[in-house]
Amino acid sequence: MYKKFLVMVLLIISIISFTDNTNIGNSSIDNSSINSFIIHDFDNALKIGNITGKKVIVMFSSESCYYCKKFKSEVLTDKEIQKWLKTEFIFAEIYADKNKKATYLGKTLNYLELFGAFGVRGTPTFFFFNSKGEALSQLPGYVPNDIFLSILKFFKYDKKITFQEFQEKNIDVSIDKKVLNLSKEEIHFLLKNDPNTKLYNNNLDEYSNIVLKEKNQSLEEKYYIVIYEK
Structure with missing residues (x-):
């Protein structure tokens, strides 16, 4: 299902933007807003997901990446998206830091090696994990608010259906208490x-x-x- 999800997302989002570590400009980010839920530690994010039973989204990022800043300033500050990320998901942003280490599938890697292990070639790249810490799918590049919100709802729905079918049927998915x-x-x-x-x-x-x-x-x-x- 998740392979189909990835393919469909890449096919239907023609406006996706993808960049390597190139500083194209600056975006104003409301840090007070996103710092209320964003995590900057890979291991902690997966452990929190395991404890709470939530799926985890890891954003492989770069401090010099324009589209990472754009995503944070335009998408992560969206109030509706924040509701979903604070309740249904764990969201982490990590950088290719040689001095930070993570443990995944029994191997200890620094964050630069972690980027390589997941095949990250540019930023932003998003990886989706289930609550057990198993990688489900990846999404490379920037996506706008409406598409990202649909992706969150699709992962919450978690049924045997393609992303395209999910959107076409306009399936209603809500946040659970x-x-x-x-x-x-x-x-x-x-x-x-x-x-x-x-x-x-x-x-x-x-x-x-x-x-x-x-x-x-x-x-x-x-x-x-x-x-x-x-």
């Missing part, structure tokens, strides 16, 4: 490493992953992801 019962160690890891997981307070939006000490039905109805210690 979830209650997670996790160990004390898992909760501690999320609070330390997932910027969107927080101890409950009145200032959090409903798309934050909130940790509660006691059962609270009204907050379960308000927030999309509620976490209790089991």
Whole structure:
């Protein structure tokens, strides 16, 4: 299914932009907005996905890449996309840093080697993983808001259907509310490493992953992801 997904995306998106590490210009990025959910550690992203049961998206990026900046400033700041990324996915951005290391399929690699292991030739390149950390598909290049949102909904739908059929049928997919019962160690890891997981307070939006000490039905109805210690 996911091979079909990749092929269809590449066929129907004629406006895709793809660049290597070339500085074409500057884009203004609302860091305060995207820093509330974006992760910059490969291992942590996969572990958070495993703990929460969420799929993971890793954006292989470059600080000098114009289309990476464009994606972050135009797509990641979109409020609807942020709702989906904060509730249904784990989103990570990583750079080809020789000084950072990751472990994947039993091998320890620095991030530059990780780029090579995944065959990344230019940035941005997106890899999609299931909650077990298994790579499902890749998407090279920039995609606009509406297409990226459709891709997120398609991965959430997760049925035996092509991306083209998914779009043609205009299938309605919504964000689910979830209650997670996790160990004390898992909760501690999320609070330390997932910027969107927080101890409950009145200032959090409903798309934050909130940790509660006691059962609270009204907050379960308000927030999309509620976490209790089991």
